Amino acid sequence: QGTRVGFYSQTCSRAESIVRSTVEAHFQSDPTIAPGLLRMHFHDCFVNGCDGSILIDGTEAEKTAPPNRLLRGYEVIDDAKSKLEAACPGVVSCADILALAARDSVVVTKGLSWRVPTGRRDGRTSLASDAANLPGFTDSIELQKQKFLDKGLNTQDLVTLVGGHTIGTAACQLFRYRLNNFTTDGAADPSISTAFLPQLQALCPANGDGGRRVALDTGSPNRFDNSFFSNLRDGKGILESDQKLWTDPSTRTFVERFLGIRGLLGLTFNLEFGKSMVKMSNIGVKTGTEGEIRKICSVIN
Ligand code: HEM
Numbered sequence: 620q621g622t623r624v625g626f627y628s629q630t631c632s633r634a635e636s637i638v639r640s641t642v643e644a645h646f647q648s649d650p651t652i653a654p655g656l657l658r659m660h661f662h663d664c665f666v667n668g669c670d671g672s673i674l675i676d677g678t679e680a681e682k683t684a685p686p687n688r689l690l691r692g693y694e695v696i697d698d699a700k701s702k703l704e705a706a707c708p709g710v711v712s713c714a715d716i717l718a719l720a721a722r723d724s725v726v727v728t729k730g731l732s733w734r735v736p737t738g739r740r741d742g743r744t745s746l747a748s749d750a751a752n753l754p755g756f757t758d759s760i761e762l763q764k765q766k767f768l769d770k771g772l773n774t775q776d777l778v779t780l781v782g783g784h785t786i787g788t789a790a791c792q793l794f795r796y797r798l799n800n801f802t803t804d805g806a807a808d809p810s811i812s813t814a815f816l817p818q819l820q821a822l823c824p825a826n827g828d829g830g831r832r833v834a835l836d837t838g839s840p841n842r843f844d845n846s847f848f849s850n851l852r853d854g855k856g857i858l859e860s861d862q863k864l865w866t867d868p869s870t871r872t873f874v875e876r877f878l879g880i881r882g883l884l885g886l887t888f889n890l891e892f893g894k895s896m897v898k899m900s901n902i903g904v905k906t907g908t909e910g911e912i913r914k915i916c917s918v919i920n
Pocket residue numbers: 651653654655657658661689690691754755756757758763780781783784786787788789790793835858860
């Protein structure tokens with residue numbers, strides 16, 4: 620792959636601990652940075668590989684594309700970068716900082732840790748138009764699977780990684796259309812549980828603030844556990860794309876395995892998550908002499 624665990628052990632031995640303490644400090648004052656950083660890493664990897672392209676500023680840059688507009692946590696990466704430049708100037712890439720911060724975000728929300736191979740270099744391009752192939756919340760399972768397969772991720776990786784929705788929130792504007800007039804006869808999305816529907820309608824009224832945020836895992840919004848998958852079984856998925864993981868038999872089988880349904884080979888979500896993250900974190904990585912080590916994560920050198 621070109622990345623390896625401990626890439627900075629000789630050149631910047633404190634690299635990983637500096638990122639970790641930075642994430643921990645920000646998490647203390649603002650817990651929303653954990654889901655923010657995890658999602659940011661995913662959006663980085665799916666566009667031009669895990670190369671920190673999402674971090675670059677500019678009027679036409681990737682971060683201005685619609686699916687990226689609600690990303691949060693950029694200040695954490697900038698903070699870690701300035702500490703790292705003080706400790707070991709010009710050594711640690713922004714792409715690696717983001718990959719490490721995504722792992723640390725899972726750890727602070729009580730998930731299992733994993734070893735992150737490092738050695739990514741930073742890309743020099745960032746274009747909003749390149750963000751068009753990111754998965755969308757209305758995508759069919761067929762399309763979700765295809766978009767992941769295009770990045771070398773199989774159906775199990777898809778279900779596992781979307782399990783990242785066990786933490787964090789979504790804005791009402793991204794799923795409110797499911798709550799009223801979804802079907803041709805004016806009903807709500809039939810895959811939403813009848814008990815859960817009025818709760819969601821109360822949280823996201825039709826004419827209310829579309830920017831209001833609702834937990835993606837109503838069972839345990841701040842904890843990295845498999846409660847997200849019980850929600851899917853119970854018709855409590857927030858995003859249309861999430862609930863479809865249960866509707867479609869090819870993805871449901873993995874959800875069931877995470878839930879430990881009898882007769883199926885069980886899977887432990889927190890363990891599988893780390894494995895699939897290592898695969899995702901290696902998408903299209905630039906190594907060796909490709910790209911650069913940015914001095915400031917939001918600006919190309
Ligand atoms: C089919 C694939 C996926 C789709 C369609 C999707 C879509 C979305 C949408 C629409 C939101 C709400 C954004 C907002 O309102 O701010 C969201 C949030 C989130 N997504 Fe995904 N996602 C997918 C896969 C993933 C993956 C692979 C990860 C990480 C491994 C991930 C991690 C997150 C996290 C942590 C949040 C919460 C963000 C926050 O609270 O700021 N998602 N996702």
